[in-house]
Structure formats: structure tokens, C-alpha cells
Amino acid sequence: MKKLFLALFILLILFIAYLFYNVYNFKSSQLEVDAIEATPIPEGAVSRYVEAISIRTISFEDEADFDSTQFKKFNAFLEGYYPLAHSELEHRRFNEFSHLFHWKGKDQRLKPIVLMAHIDAVPIATPAAWSVHPFTDGLVNDTIYGRGAMDCKFGVIGIMESVEQLLREGFAPNRDIYISLGHDEEIGGPRGAVEIAQYLKSKSVDPHFVLDEGMAITDGLIPGIDGPTAIIGIAEKGYLSLELTVAMEGGHSSTPQKESSIDVLSKAVSNVKENPCPRTLSPVLSAFMDKMGPEMDSKAKFVFANRKIFKSLILNEMEKTNSGNASVRTTTSPTIFEAGIKDNVIPTAARAVINFRIIPGETIDDVIAHVHKVINDDRVNVEILNKAFDPSPVSPVDNSQYESIDRSIKQIFPNIKSTPNLVLGATDSRHFTILTNNVYRFSPFKVSPKNMSCFHGIDERVPRSEFENGIRFYRQLIMNGSN
Ligand SMILES: [Zn+2]
Structure with a gap:
């Protein structure tokens, strides 16, 4: 038992030494250049x-x-x-x-x-x-x-x-x-x-x-x-807008069916929103950490120098802000939602548009496959709306x-x-x-x-x-x- 503890203790010490070794080697790679004298600005x-x-x-x-x-x-x-x-x-x-x-x-x-x-x-x-x-x-x-x-x-x-x-x-x-x-x-x-x-x-x-x-x-x-x-x-993100449509029997709102086009569509949109595309520590983010990590405070430096170990921690932190979240995943933004014309008529059609900004490493096809998987309902038709491009x-x-x-x-x-x-x-x-x-x-x-x-x-x-x-x-x- 004692030996086991000792072995674990040595492993722990080695692990900590490894973490600090990485920090020690995580040195500034900023290009050092002297500023030049300001040149005159053209008149006018x-x-x-x-x-x-x-x-x-x-x-x-x-x-x-x-x-x-x-x-x-x-x-x-x-x-x-x-x-x-x-x-x-x-x-x-x-x-x-x-x-x-x-x-x-x-x-x-x-x-x-x-x-x-x-x-x-x-x-x-x-x-x-x-x-x-x-x-x-x-x-x-x-x-x-x-x-x-x-x-x-x-x-x-x-x-x-x-x-x-x-x-x-x-x-x-x-x-x-x-x-x-x-x-x-x-x-x-x-x-x-x-x-x-x-x-x-x-x-x-x-x-x-x-x-x-x-x-x-x-x-x-x-x-x-x-x-x-x-x-x-x-690099820049890709762009995709998907149009979701549902066509179902309408009718009078006094005798509704179990589900209407609005019910089916809202469930689909909420499924897409609640199941975001996977988060990733992209090569771009990694390049950012390489360059800026050594310039940052000791905590950030420690974490970035050991990003493989602290990947989840980094992603958790990034996700907290809107721009950080947009840097680690394909974002999902429902932008159009429409159905119905009269308060006592169940509409036969409902339509929504969801805009995605695709992270490098993913493609339009990946996002569409993800959307089909999380909606998982054949009654929802999914089409690409106008312009779309990969990252x-x-x-x-x-x-x-x-x-x-x-x-x-x-x-x-x-x-x-x-x-x-x-x-x-x-x-x-x-x-x-x-x-x-x-x-x-x-x-x-x-x-x-x-x-x-x-x-x-x-x-x-x-x-x-x-x-x-x-x-x-x-x-x-x-x-x-x-x-
Ligand atoms: Zn511009």
C-alpha cells in the first residue's frame, strides 16, 4: 500500500513537472522590430x-x-x-x-x-x-x-x-x-x-x-x-442558412389536431438550438494561443501551454462569451419564424430560417447532417436558402x-x-x-x-x-x- 502511494506521489510530481516544463518552453514568438520614423502624410x-x-x-x-x-x-x-x-x-x-x-x-x-x-x-x-x-x-x-x-x-x-x-x-x-x-x-x-x-x-x-x-x-x-x-x-467562417418548412393539414382552432405545423416546426427549431454543433479547439485557435499565450497572465499562460490537458477548461471558458463561443463552434441562429394569418385558423404551413456560421474544419454537409439528426422528423423539410459557402x-x-x-x-x-x-x-x-x-x-x-x-x-x-x-x-x- 505504501509503495503504491509512493508511486502515485512520484507520478504526480512528474506530471506537475511536465506541466511546468511546458510553461517554461512556452516562450514569446513575437517578431521584434523597431518602429520606423513616421513618414509624411500626403497633403489633402x-x-x-x-x-x-x-x-x-x-x-x-x-x-x-x-x-x-x-x-x-x-x-x-x-x-x-x-x-x-x-x-x-x-x-x-x-x-x-x-x-x-x-x-x-x-x-x-x-x-x-x-x-x-x-x-x-x-x-x-x-x-x-x-x-x-x-x-x-x-x-x-x-x-x-x-x-x-x-x-x-x-x-x-x-x-x-x-x-x-x-x-x-x-x-x-x-x-x-x-x-x-x-x-x-x-x-x-x-x-x-x-x-x-x-x-x-x-x-x-x-x-x-x-x-x-x-x-x-x-x-x-x-x-x-x-x-x-x-x-x-x-481564416474566416463559412455561411449557411437553412429553410425549415412544415406543411400539414390546417383547420379550425376550435377542433385542433394533436399537432399542427407550428407545433412541429417549433419543436424542430428548438431541437436545433438546444443541440449546438460540437465545440472544437480549431487550428486557428491553437495558432492564436501559440502567439498570445506567452504574452498573457500566468494563469492563461499555464493553461495555454498545456492546452491538450486543459482543453475542456479552455472551451468552457470560451463558451461563456458570445464571441468566444463563435470562435469554438459553428453557431446556430434562428433568424426567421413565420406561420399563420388569423387568430382562429390553424395554418397549413410554417417556415423558419436558421443561420449557421461554420467553423473551419466543418463543412456545409456536416451542418446539414447534424440538423437532420437532431430534428429527426420527416415532416420537416430542410433546404439551403440562397448563398452558402464553406469556411x-x-x-x-x-x-x-x-x-x-x-x-x-x-x-x-x-x-x-x-x-x-x-x-x-x-x-x-x-x-x-x-x-x-x-x-x-x-x-x-x-x-x-x-x-x-x-x-x-x-x-x-x-x-x-x-x-x-x-x-x-x-x-x-x-x-x-x-x-
Ligand atoms: Zn467590409
Whole structure:
């Protein structure tokens, strides 16, 4: 008995030593780079940014609302203010309003880089809730306000300003550079990014890397991390909406049958909601823990260094917040539920829509199989509703492409940490994954608990200093990435 206890005790000591050994080896892998001196901002850049926002290039769900005069105005805006980009680079338009610029590099053996952004923005749902006018107030207290300020004219103007500035200076990149500006990202990109990606594919363009919007510099958003952290999106979730319909005999509500279409459908929806897709510690989350774990407090560091052992604990913690939960599983959101027209008539049909955002590692088919299994009722018909796409592939983090982006961030933003992570929404960049696996998603503005809700929401805004650093970032990225 004594011997057994002794053996167990030694095993326990060894186990604890193993845990601490892992922590000891869990060292910072942050790229150490000195910040560079801030370069001058092109004169008038802020007013051009304000003017770009004032042009109402809105993508509406209903195509009939599309206002081509605004998009024509935006074409003229680009042509008027970025003359060198139009004269010195090859310029091609797609469906009139999407743009592809091609800057030829000195060394044609090198693969090109692709910088992306989109011209369109989402509609304004509640204009009265804005503290400024969403299109015309522009610069207020050194902050640029307006729909599209973050998403995504920050990127459009940031890229175009840096390109025009470099052209003025006579900069000649080694690699080719493509600049892709779609005009319908907010409605899936069918006429913009999809066609641009297909065009590049037809030309056998194999990019060194692609950089689009998607993640940003977070401040106070990740528990356990102090200070601003640049998040580089290395994958994005898939998208699936399933339409559930039930057709049954109706009748008068005075003599109801045992079950109606409403009963069957509500049970089905509640089964799907109560049986979520399985949680998983994805490769993206693992890459995040590798990069950020050593920078975090000792508790998080200990757990992340031993993630195989503490997997359940990590997942339990992640599940507690909405964004954490979305990072560890395919999410389930019933978004439409409808049946019935009169209070004393049992409806013959009922319909619901459930939206899923699919975690990398799962597919549309996996989710559909899961839904059939948990509903387990032949009376419920399940169909895919309009657009659906699988999650993007996961882009590598241990290559020179990721390092170029990381380096550019750290040269412009002193003392910042950076990490890969998962994009929970969808961007145009997913269309470019047919060209390369090296697709990254990052815009250099700050997102904090204070301004997070203004993304697609109220009082969308960017401080002037962040916009200026945005131009500097794209400039630096072109210089680093193209050489
Ligand atoms: Zn966007």
C-alpha cells in the first residue's frame, strides 16, 4: 500500500513537472522590430477620405435600390484624385464599378501581392440615432465620421493614397502589385471580387499573398491581454442558412389536431438550438494561443501551454462569451419564424430560417447532417436558402508572407503585439482563396469596447491619427511585401 502511494506521489510530481516544463518552453514568438520614423502624410488625404465617405456607395439587399449615380461619382473621384495610379498602372473595371489596378514590378519571376478593399458600404438603419450626419459631417474633433469610414473606405483610401504617394516618389516595386476594389462586398461580391478573382485565375496569377480587411487592432477586447494587439485574420467562417418548412393539414382552432405545423416546426427549431454543433479547439485557435499565450497572465499562460490537458477548461471558458463561443463552434441562429394569418385558423404551413456560421474544419454537409439528426422528423423539410459557402482554408503563419504583414504593423505601431485569429464574419477575400492559400485579413484601425458597435452601426468613425497611420501601414507593406 505504501509503495503504491509512493508511486502515485512520484507520478504526480512528474506530471506537475511536465506541466511546468511546458510553461517554461512556452516562450514569446513575437517578431521584434523597431518602429520606423513616421513618414509624411500626403497633403489633402484627410479631406479626400471625407469626400470618399460623402459619396453614398451603398449596397442594398434589393437590387432595385442600387444608385448607380453614386458609384459613377466614385469612379470619377478615383480618377480625379489618383491620376498616377490611373496613368502608370494598368487599370481594368469590372461591371463598371469594381476596379483592378496592376502595378508591374521589376522582377517578373516574383509572385505578385494583392491588396484588397471594397467601395460599397451598408445602408443606414437608424439615421436619427447618429450624433452626426452619416455622410456629410465628415471631420469632427479630429475624428472622421460617416458610413463606410471603417468598412471599408479606410482601406480604399489608405491603399490609394499610399500607392499614389509612392508613384509620386518614383518608387518601383520588385514584385507586381494588384489592387482590387470591389463594389458589392456587402452583398457577397458577385459582380466585384468574384469576377476579379476569376479574371486573375484565368491569367494564372498566383499571389505571394493577399491582404484584405477583416481584423483590426483590438484594445481591451481580449480577456487577459493588456494594451493594443494587432489581430491578423488567417481564416474566416463559412455561411449557411437553412429553410425549415412544415406543411400539414390546417383547420379550425376550435377542433385542433394533436399537432399542427407550428407545433412541429417549433419543436424542430428548438431541437436545433438546444443541440449546438460540437465545440472544437480549431487550428486557428491553437495558432492564436501559440502567439498570445506567452504574452498573457500566468494563469492563461499555464493553461495555454498545456492546452491538450486543459482543453475542456479552455472551451468552457470560451463558451461563456458570445464571441468566444463563435470562435469554438459553428453557431446556430434562428433568424426567421413565420406561420399563420388569423387568430382562429390553424395554418397549413410554417417556415423558419436558421443561420449557421461554420467553423473551419466543418463543412456545409456536416451542418446539414447534424440538423437532420437532431430534428429527426420527416415532416420537416430542410433546404439551403440562397448563398452558402464553406469556411475558408486556414492560411499559414510561419512563412515570410505573414512576417511581411507582421513586420509592417510593428514598424508603424511601436510596442504592439500581434496574433493570428479567426474572422467571424465574411469578407471578399474568400473569393481569392482560389488563387492562393496565403490570404490574410487586417485593417490597422483600433477596435475597442467603445467603438465596436459602430461597425455596420451608429456613429461609424476613425480618429484622424489612425487614418494617417493606415496610409503609413499600406505604404510600408507595399515596400516590405514587394521586395
Ligand atoms: Zn467590409
